[in-house]
Amino acid sequence: MSRNNIRIAVQKSGRLSDDSLKLFKECGIKFESGGSKLRSISSNFPIEFLFLRDDDIPGYVEDGVADLGVVGLNVLMEHTRKVAIVKELGFSKCRLSLAIPRGENYTDLKQFEGKSIATSYPNLTSQFLLKNGVKAEMHEISGSVEIAPSIGLAEGICDIVSTGGTLLSNGLKEVATVFQSQAVMIANTALSSEKQAILDKLLFRIDSVQRGQN
Ligand code: PRT
Numbered sequence: 001m002s003r004n005n006i007r008i009a010v011q012k013s014g015r016l017s018d019d020s021l022k023l024f025k026e027c028g029i030k031f032e033s034g035g036s037k038l039r040s041i042s043s044n045f046p047i048e049f050l051f052l053r054d055d056d057i058p059g060y061v062e063d064g065v066a067d068l069g070v071v072g073l074n075v076l077m078e079h080t081r082k083v084a085i086v087k088e089l090g091f092s093k094c095r096l097s098l099a100i101p102r103g104e105n106y107t108d109l110k111q112f113e114g115k116s117i118a119t120s121y122p123n124l125t126s127q128f129l130l131k132n133g134v135k136a137e138m139h140e141i142s143g144s145v146e147i148a149p150s151i152g153l154a155e156g157i158c159d160i161v162s163t164g165g166t167l168l169s170n171g172l173k174e175v176a177t178v179f180q181s182q183a184v185m186i187a188n189t190a191l192s193s194e195k196q197a198i199l200d201k202l203l204f205r206i207d208s209v210q211r212g213q214n
């Protein structure tokens, strides 16, 4: 079914949502958000918002259920997705890092050879280690990764770090950065010319907002 607006998937609630909504509001786009509403159509721009879990956003954009999405580069890159990155948004900056118990010495990445690493990002982590000639065992867990070494689940972890406070309070130290991340806007790779024109207009407004911030 064709639509004469563009549909964008944004995180419903979490570390991406406030800045995502703020960006679109600064672009002069009026829409309702918050509460239990999972869809919202703008009253002054041809755009419809879907409010979703961030993990689902790349798949929705790849399938064309949404035309655009805002997601962390870390979530996007963990799985192979056929979508286009159309804009780096500059917020939700963080890094994916390897960490080990604070009391252990760290020399170099070779130290991870044959070790078990708890992570929600097994693909990014193992690819990074393999590129550095290291083969480690990935132990995939979906949350509270920082607890893993202290309960004997793994020898090290690879997790998202922002301030580093969570690592510190769990007796861990960051030893290597695997990946630098920020929020990005992604697009379906087969947008109609009408939708592409709306996206161009949106990107023009985002550029103006970003220029105003620099
Ligand atoms: O519910 P939903 O599935 O939509 O959200 P989520 O819980 O999976 O994700 P959310 O909202 O926590 O994060 C969304 C995105 O924000 C991530 O995919 C990253 O791109 C980005 N981001 C930025 C972060 C952080 N900063 C961050 N600090 N994601 C997670 N963290 C975690 C970190 O791992 C640690 O456990 O926050 C904790 C505090 O970090 P420190 O280093 O400041 O202590």
Ligand code: ZN
Binding pocket: 053, 054, 055
């Ligand atoms: Zn998530």
